[in-house]
Structures are given as C-alpha cells and as structure tokens.
Amino acid sequence: MLNIAVFVSGGGTNLQALIDAQERGEIKNGKITFVLASNSNAYALQRAERAGIETAVVSRREFSSKEEYDKAVLSETEGRNIDLIVLAGFLSILGESFISRYRNKIINIHPSLIPLFCGDGFYGKKVHKAVLDSGVKVTGATAHFVNEITDGGAIILQKAVPVEQGDTEDILQYRVMRCAEWEILPKAVSLFCEGRIKIAGNKTEIL
Numbered sequence: 001m002l003n004i005a006v007f008v009s010g011g012g013t014n015l016q017a018l019i020d021a022q023e024r025g026e027i028k029n030g031k032i033t034f035v036l037a038s039n040s041n042a043y044a045l046q047r048a049e050r051a052g053i054e055t056a057v058v059s060r061r062e063f064s065s066k067e068e069y070d071k072a073v074l075s076e077t078e079g080r081n082i083d084l085i086v087l088a089g090f091l092s093i094l095g096e097s098f099i100s101r102y103r104n105k106i107i108n109i110h111p112s113l114i115p116l117f118c119g120d121g122f123y124g125k126k127v128h129k130a131v132l133d134s135g136v137k138v139t140g141a142t143a144h145f146v147n148e149i150t151d152g153g154a155i156i157l158q159k160a161v162p163v164e165q166g167d168t169e170d171i172l173q174y175r176v177m178r179c180a181e182w183e184i185l186p187k188a189v190s191l192f193c194e195g196r197i198k199i200a201g202n203k204t205e206i207l
Helices: 013-023 044-050 066-077 096-101 125-134 169-193
Strands: 002-008 030-037 054-057 084-087 106-110 138-145 155-162 197-200 203-206
Touching (some): 002 044, 030 044, 030 066, 030 169, 138 169, 155 169, 155 203, 169 197
Parallel strands (some): 002 084, 084 106
C-alpha cells in the first residue's frame, strides 16, 4: 500500500474527489496519509481533517527563497514514507531540489489540454479566461508528472470538455472540474499506485 501526500492551497475540490474515490475503493494499492497546505486558511485542510488525514501548513510567504521553501516542505514529507505526491490546486512552484528528490513521483492536475493554455502564469481562472478569449470549442484537463518545466512533465491522462456558448470563467471552470479533473486525477493516482504507468522520456504508457 503506497502512501500518498496531497498538496493544496485553496478549497480542495480535487482533494475531495480523491478522498471520495478512495472511500469508493477506486484508488487501488494507495492511501492518502498526509495533506500539506501552502495557506493556513485553505478550506482543503478542513476536508482532510474530516477524513481523518494528518495535515501540515508550510506558508510560502514565510520564506524568502524557493530553496528555503523547498527545504521546509521536504522536512514535512521526509520521515512519512511518502511514495506519491499529488498537487491538487497547489499554487506554490516547487524547485529543482524537491522535484529531483521525488522524480516521477509527483502528479499534477492542470485545467486544460496540455500543451495548450499551460506554463508559467496559467493557473485557476486565468486558464479558463484564456480558453474563452481564444474561441476554441474544446478544452479539458490533464493529469501529468511534474518536472522542472511548468506543466511540462509526461502526460498520464487527458479528458476533453466542450466549451459552450454563453460560458463564463466560473461556468467553464466548474464543468472542467466536474467532467474531467475529478475523474482523471483519481484514475491517474490509482494507475501510479498499481504500478501501471511506464515512463519513456517525456511520454507515458499505461500498462
């Protein structure tokens, strides 16, 4: 049974999707044992506590550099035998030292079909605004491994979602979460815990 840590910054809807999937038995060979927040006011912490999951807060604003922040986060994960880290709406960028420590063991969920609408500056509603401004008819979500390039790691799963006439950023954000993010993130986590993801370069193969 692999130990899963989930990193959060806000409301924790993707954390809740993972908790719900776990309770339904859909995350095979894995269990969420730890939740780390970059913000002490994150509602996700309450979701974790209700589910009986250990929590900690490491606030980015308390550290002057990314390197110092990475060390503080590492001090929380070391000793907990963490096998997989899931970034579920985690708004702090992790540095090279942290990523190299957990190489190919960090999964992120991004609210677009990478390589579109991703990279530095594309997060939250900014992604959905860019989608609506572009006029594309299809968007979606991507579960991918994390490397040193923002949203640049190997893609695990993607799911497309239609952009509909009259959509606002809020409407589109909720559709992408409900129809894509909350579905593919638990699946990607389960695939990892089952040992069914093979990485070759910057591509994945589902076994």
